[in-house]
């Protein structure tokens with residue numbers, strides 16, 4: 001790569017010249033399970049062999065005694081929150097850099113999501129800011145492991161212990177990630193994963209919620225299944241629960257996907273590491289790589305860089321447009337704004353155009369006054385690079401070279 005080469009945007013040769021081979025995420029293994037499934041007398045999840053196989057595979061990586069395959073990651077998180085049975089108005093602290101799926105269940109359970117700021121280099125919850133946001137109503141933390149990187153579990157679990165908080169881990173983006181050698185999801189009280197289209201492993205849509213906690217474990221399936229008790233056959237609901245069951249076709253595909261999980265994760269780790277190592281060698285000015293502790297495994301669902309705005313004579317959007325022209329799979333930031341900035345939150349438009357919880361005096365939360373400065377800065381200057389088994393090592397390396405080429409071109 002020549003440092004002075006002309007941008008592809010200006011007619012130069014694109015930095016990412018290697019082709020991306022056609023990648024099939026689903027194949028013979030998924031088909032074999034689906035084919036076996038059609039001979040089953042039932043496609044119902046309860047005791048279904050496909051969902052059973054899914055649980056067996058899942059437990060090889062995540063030894064959680066109780067687990068429920070469910071319809072999505074959002075469903076898994078809602079089940080986890082509901083299982084805590086917190087009084088209305090209780091607060092759950094979480095990250096403002098996440099998917100809506102993290103907060104939907106909190107709001108539906110008449111609880112209050114409280115947003116704490118993130119670390120500027122890992123983009124995960126900053127334990128010190130979490131501590132600052134604790135009130136007498138704080139009952140739990142929902143820890144989001146963003147982009148494939150484990151959160152600071154020593155710091156966050158210490159805060160949880162000090163303040164007697166329950167912990168839900170949102171591992172939707174972090175299949176395969178470890179913290180100090182231990183898989184994410186095995187630190188808190190409940191763990192949630194997603195099989196949606198865009199995750200490391202997918203069955204189109206699906207999720208799983210699990211726990212080793214004897215208080216919550218036996219209740220999980222009730223919270224995800226209309227509060228029916230499928231073990232005793234007792235149809236006598238004593239609480240309100242949605243139907244979030246997974247069905248056997250989803251279970252079949254997800255089970256086959258989990259067999260491949262170690263290989264898929266190894267590919268993501270290799271590609272992400274190659275990309276970041278090449279970036280470190282090239283050391284483009286003003287480009288900040290994520291901080292990754294060498295003791296942990298970042299499973300690179302994607303790779304998020306930051307740009308030091310003052311070092312470029314272009315906007316982040318112009319930078320990304322140039323990067324895309326180079327052939328890199330890049331996008332500006334991750335979500336357009338912090339979750340609390342969405343109109344839904346700014347207008348407190350949760351139920352029937354309002355927020356009955358606040359009308360009833362059970363919270364004074366006003367999301368118009370919430371600010372997380374590190375989050376706001378990161379979402380304004382971040383650049384995401386896609387990582388997937390559809391890339392080759394060469395594409396990963398050339399993507400880093402594209403970043404360096406664009407950074408040098410626009411450097412002040």
Ligand SMILES: Cc1ncc(COP(=O)(O)O)c(C=O)c1O
Pocket residue numbers: 072073074075098099100101102144170172173194195196205206207
């Ligand atoms: C961090 C996080 N949490 C929760 C979810 C929700 O998962 P699902 O789309 O399966 O409902 C997602 C999905 O994008 C996510 O990225």
